[in-house]
Amino acid sequence: MKHVVIIGNGISGITAARHIRKASNFKITVISAESEHFWSRTALMYIYMGHMKYEHTKPYEDWFWKKNKIELMHDYVSSINFKEKKLRLAKGENISYDSLVLATGSKPNKFNWPGQDAKGVCTMVSLQDLENIQKYTTNISKAVVVGGGLIGVEMAEMLHSKSIKTTFLVREEKFWRNTLPYQEADLVGRHISKHQIDLRLSTELKEIVTDDREQVKAVITSSGETIECEFVGITTGVHPNIELVKDSALSTNKGILVNQFLQTNIPDVYAIGDCAEQIEPIANRPSIEQVWYTGKIMGETVAQTICRSPKAYQPGPWYNSAKFFDIEYQTYGHVPHIAQPHENRFYWEHPSGNKAMHFCFHHKTNAFLGVNTFGIRLRHNLLDSWLRKPTSIQQVIENLKAANFDPEFFASYEKEITEQFNQQYPELKVKPHKRKRIAGIF
Amino acid sequence: MRTLLIQKAGMSLFILACTLLAAMLFINKYEISRSQLETVLSPQDYSKVSNFISPIINHEYTSSISFNADLEKVLDSANQNIQSTFSISNADLEHSIASFPNENITFNNEILASNFANDSIYNYKKDKLRTYTSWMNGKTYENKKVLKEELQGTTKSINGSLNSHLGFDNYKLNTLKLSITRAANSTPIKDSPLLWLGLTIGLGIFAAMLYILPKLSQLPGIKNDGVFQSAHTSRGWIGYSIGVMLILFYVLLYWYPEYMTNWMIMVDPVSQVLNGGPASQWFFYGLLYTIAIIVMGIRMFIKYRHSQYHIIRTSSVMFFQTSFAFLIPEILILLNQPSMDLKNIWPLNYTFFFDYNIQNLINSGGLGLFMLVWGIILVLVAVPVITYFYGKRWYCSWVCGCGGLAETLGDPYRQLSDKSLKSWKIERWMVHAVLAFAIMMTTGTLYTYFTGSGSLLGLDTYYIRSVYGFLIGSVFAGVVGVGFYPVMGSRVWCRFGCPLAAYLGIIQRFKSKFRITTNGGQCISCGNCSTYCEMGIDVRWYAQREQNIVRASCVGCGVCASVCPRGVLKLENDDPDNRFEKPIRISNSKIEVLN
Numbered sequence A: 001m002k003h004v005v006i007i008g009n010g011i012s013g014i015t016a017a018r019h020i021r022k023a024s025n026f027k028i029t030v031i032s033a034e035s036e037h038f039w040s041r042t043a044l045m046y047i048y049m050g051h052m053k054y055e056h057t058k059p060y061e062d063w064f065w066k067k068n069k070i071e072l073m074h075d076y077v078s079s080i081n082f083k084e085k086k087l088r089l090a091k092g093e094n095i096s097y098d099s100l101v102l103a104t105g106s107k108p109n110k111f112n113w114p115g116q117d118a119k120g121v122c123t124m125v126s127l128q129d130l131e132n133i134q135k136y137t138t139n140i141s142k143a144v145v146v147g148g149g150l151i152g153v154e155m156a157e158m159l160h161s162k163s164i165k166t167t168f169l170v171r172e173e174k175f176w177r178n179t180l181p182y183q184e185a186d187l188v189g190r191h192i193s194k195h196q197i198d199l200r201l202s203t204e205l206k207e208i209v210t211d212d213r214e215q216v217k218a219v220i221t222s223s224g225e226t227i228e229c230e231f232v233g234i235t236t237g238v239h240p241n242i243e244l245v246k247d248s249a250l251s252t253n254k255g256i257l258v259n260q261f262l263q264t265n266i267p268d269v270y271a272i273g274d275c276a277e278q279i280e281p282i283a284n285r286p287s288i289e290q291v292w293y294t295g296k297i298m299g300e301t302v303a304q305t306i307c308r309s310p311k312a313y314q315p316g317p318w319y320n321s322a323k324f325f326d327i328e329y330q331t332y333g334h335v336p337h338i339a340q341p342h343e344n345r346f347y348w349e350h351p352s353g354n355k356a357m358h359f360c361f362h363h364k365t366n367a368f369l370g371v372n373t374f375g376i377r378l379r380h381n382l383l384d385s386w387l388r389k390p391t392s393i394q395q396v397i398e399n400l401k402a403a404n405f406d407p408e409f410f411a412s413y414e415k416e417i418t419e420q421f422n423q424q425y426p427e428l429k430v431k432p433h434k435r436k437r438i439a440g441i442f
Numbered sequence B: 001m002r003t004l005l006i007q008k009a010g011m012s013l014f015i016l017a018c019t020l021l022a023a024m025l026f027i028n029k030y031e032i033s034r035s036q037l038e039t040v041l042s043p044q045d046y047s048k049v050s051n052f053i054s055p056i057i058n059h060e061y062t063s064s065i066s067f068n069a070d071l072e073k074v075l076d077s078a079n080q081n082i083q084s085t086f087s088i089s090n091a092d093l094e095h096s097i098a099s100f101p102n103e104n105i106t107f108n109n110e111i112l113a114s115n116f117a118n119d120s121i122y123n124y125k126k127d128k129l130r131t132y133t134s135w136m137n138g139k140t141y142e143n144k145k146v147l148k149e150e151l152q153g154t155t156k157s158i159n160g161s162l163n164s165h166l167g168f169d170n171y172k173l174n175t176l177k178l179s180i181t182r183a184a185n186s187t188p189i190k191d192s193p194l195l196w197l198g199l200t201i202g203l204g205i206f207a208a209m210l211y212i213l214p215k216l217s218q219l220p221g222i223k224n225d226g227v228f229q230s231a232h233t234s235r236g237w238i239g240y241s242i243g244v245m246l247i248l249f250y251v252l253l254y255w256y257p258e259y260m261t262n263w264m265i266m267v268d269p270v271s272q273v274l275n276g277g278p279a280s281q282w283f284f285y286g287l288l289y290t291i292a293i294i295v296m297g298i299r300m301f302i303k304y305r306h307s308q309y310h311i312i313r314t315s316s317v318m319f320f321q322t323s324f325a326f327l328i329p330e331i332l333i334l335l336n337q338p339s340m341d342l343k344n345i346w347p348l349n350y351t352f353f354f355d356y357n358i359q360n361l362i363n364s365g366g367l368g369l370f371m372l373v374w375g376i377i378l379v380l381v382a383v384p385v386i387t388y389f390y391g392k393r394w395y396c397s398w399v400c401g402c403g404g405l406a407e408t409l410g411d412p413y414r415q416l417s418d419k420s421l422k423s424w425k426i427e428r429w430m431v432h433a434v435l436a437f438a439i440m441m442t443t444g445t446l447y448t449y450f451t452g453s454g455s456l457l458g459l460d461t462y463y464i465r466s467v468y469g470f471l472i473g474s475v476f477a478g479v480v481g482v483g484f485y486p487v488m489g490s491r492v493w494c495r496f497g498c499p500l501a502a503y504l505g506i507i508q509r510f511k512s513k514f515r516i517t518t519n520g521g522q523c524i525s526c527g528n529c530s531t532y533c534e535m536g537i538d539v540r541w542y543a544q545r546e547q548n549i550v551r552a553s554c555v556g557c558g559v560c561a562s563v564c565p566r567g568v569l570k571l572e573n574d575d576p577d578n579r580f581e582k583p584i585r586i587s588n589s590k591i592e593v594l595n
């Protein structure tokens, strides 16, 4: 019986294992060092804030693995012998494989700041990180978070929930401006400030100052300012975890290089999830995709390749979501942070500053290209189908009501959005929305 | 978890109010005079006890326990007296068959006891003997010995029913204990009930508001910070202590109400206004229950003020509790009408088809008849039709009183429900078994009502009824249902025990437009939805597979959809045929997934 070994029990590795089990009776072994069972990394902040405990973040009960004949090994793979198809584990064991799936995830970035290894400086990716954050933020009153992205804002929220006065250093001129268009970056920034987070834009970390016990005392910023703190959170992005294979026959760049079938340069060795780098990225998409959804889709895809016939990674239209304190964010398709020449844009914002929608469409064909939505949920299936087959922006605006995914009884804004759209693009004239109130829902 | 100073003050005052309320149970002074007793008891009851009451008359007790012990003795003596006077002895029995021939007897109950003395006692005995033996007429017996053996069984049942016919049966004993204790109560609470009401419940409400209202200073949004780090909401010592206190409260309420007369007297003025009479333990409970729903409902308004769905459904349960469950039944009493909670549906309202209830409704004219028809329509028409359109939520988290308490008072504990597959299995067995039990019990009751026979298929229908009332009505719904909030989550009863939930669930599962839609591939498997599902549904299991959630037990509280940080879940009513349909494939490689 063929033996498939998967390194990494994150969403990618586990999805691959489940789908291989579904499609075959191969022997499956998942080896992972961080935790015995698959847990949801995305819920790390909720463990810290006390919304959940670690065990709540496990998507499957512990009996699931045995029942589905997926063998779990809680160990670190220290080296791979690709020629002999063998792995060596830290605890000494040797394991041979027929197919190998690398799903080793990411490591946090640190940029060689002085003092970055001091006590009280933490990154936020692993369970180990979580423990450290808990340890170093107990009974403190001041903290600094460095890096204005999705994990940074989560960390700011975590610290805020413990009433720790937090300063948030963001390199860009607006929060997450390297991904979000100006208006949204500004909206989120305002929302963050409302939560008494001291948001410092266009500010970088220069140095971490420590005391004589190697404990964080303060940070010095690019503007020369010293900010006292007892904790520094480093959330300046992640990079593929390729430690294990760096100096091997496996070809790597930033990540492990794979073709569209997620195959590496070595036969029967695959890489998926955060650690994989596409040699030829799909149009409009980065070569390294470090999100949950893509890891999942890669896991599903590689299972088909291993069990049936080679299947290309075709993730379909891009989507993603996040939450900035109390504002939910979803994106479908592409709304680049800087408008491209072929695009037209339409941005609507609610006077409260908590809701907004930003549409992107082709300036000639009016084809719908993407939307960012804040504080209003949209229906994925519908958006997905609009992005797959040519759909005009008028159709999208006209059918916004059908695409709304907010809970029942929520106020709806299609009328305002349509009116504003018609003002901005009178030549595209969309039929005005009739407002249906509560009665329409129940 | 920031607690402001004012919240701390609120919490301290609240604990003070609760302590005072509990301490009231230990303020004891009981004394009763002959004339007081005469007014509390009916003339018949009084005549039965009058010879035995001297030990308690005008005797001052400072402990409710010793007062009740003595009172019990009085009532026991009255019962014993009846027993010794009216029970049919062996000699009586011998005597009663003296007029029959010695052998080859053809039984005729006219002959039985015809030689008894003509006084009230023997007339009673004679009458009973004859009624109990009418079925034997015409039967033949070899000799007197055989006849006597047959009659011994009869005498036993006659003697056994003496307490309920002439003396006091258990039910009556409990009622008497309560009403006499209440009349004997001469604590300071009697003199100034409103003062005590203010110091306990009034202060409690005020304190709760001090604690709850400052939460308005936080920005709206889901704030479950610290839930699993608090000894209150994560099965810590505070949670367990509250559980124990709730359980003790229910035990007192159901089985020892004579020890909580202070509480009843304290709310007498309120009762007087609403129904024109003194408060029963149920009035006190109803008042407390309603206040709990209102106060904790206000907490819900604040906690979920960003969600119109929660605001509306919480208003709905507050309204139905205050009006339908509490005020209207009380006012009906004031108007001398049959009192009924018009939204309480069989089989949750398991006494609805009890003979006394049906009789009472039929006897009280137009309104009573309407109530009878209304109750039947609710079960047979409203439940299936409304559940078809909106799912069981229309009842469980919008109307029901048990659900109302779970959604307000129980909200802090919702995350404690067990999500394992095993608990789901247990749940399905239990809740459907209770439904079957309720149906069986009610069938028996109706059979008895229409045929007059107390046994169906060899089972004593009265006995089944009382077992159901004790096990399901009191122990499960009350003691476990609410007492276990801080241990097993807020919906223990609704999930494992409520027969109406089982009935609604069957319809929701098989024929309804309601489902929770999963938003394509947006789930990040974080687990918030499953954790905060009070019904213990592993919502994530479905969401991460991009499947809709169609589960019999879902009460549609909508909290999973609120706590989901990615907006993945939406409660909706749509075409009943596409509920299970796989959503449109998001990635190209969507594959059937293993279980």
Ligand SMILES: Cc1cc2nc3c(=O)[nH]c(=O)nc-3n(C[C@H](O)[C@H](O)[C@H](O)COP(=O)(O)OP(=O)(O)OC[C@H]3O[C@@H](n4cnc5c(N)ncnc54)[C@H](O)[C@@H]3O)c2cc1C
Pocket (backbone or CB within 6 Å): A007, A008, A009, A010, A011, A012, A013, A031, A032, A033, A034, A035, A041, A042, A043, A044, A045, A075, A076, A077, A078, A103, A104, A105, A106, A124, A125, A126, A151, A154, A241, A244, A272, A273, A274, A275, A289, A290, A291, A292, A293, A295, A321, A322, B524
């Ligand atoms: C705090 C946080 C929040 C996030 N939130 C979101 C979000 O909201 N939405 C979203 O789309 N994405 C989010 N992400 C990103 C998302 O979690 C990742 O893209 C995803 O977890 C990657 O999954 P993976 O399976 O590729 O790798 P991982 O989940 O990183 O799993 C890799 C595993 O392999 C193990 N491993 C590595 N090397 C070895 C070895 N040599 N031997 C044994 N084991 C090894 C590691 O210990 C690790 O457990 C978040 C990430 C973080 C850190």
Ligand code: SF4
Pocket (backbone or CB within 6 Å): B516, B532, B533, B534, B535, B536, B537, B539, B549, B553, B554, B555, B556, B557, B558, B559, B560, B561, B571
């Ligand atoms: S599944 Fe959601 S709506 Fe249904 S009971 Fe659970 S939390 Fe409430």
Ligand code: SF4
Pocket (backbone or CB within 6 Å): B522, B523, B524, B525, B526, B527, B528, B529, B530, B539, B540, B543, B544, B563, B564, B565, B566, B567, B568, B569
């Ligand atoms: S809360 Fe939302 S994102 Fe988290 S597991 Fe549930 S459905 Fe998925």
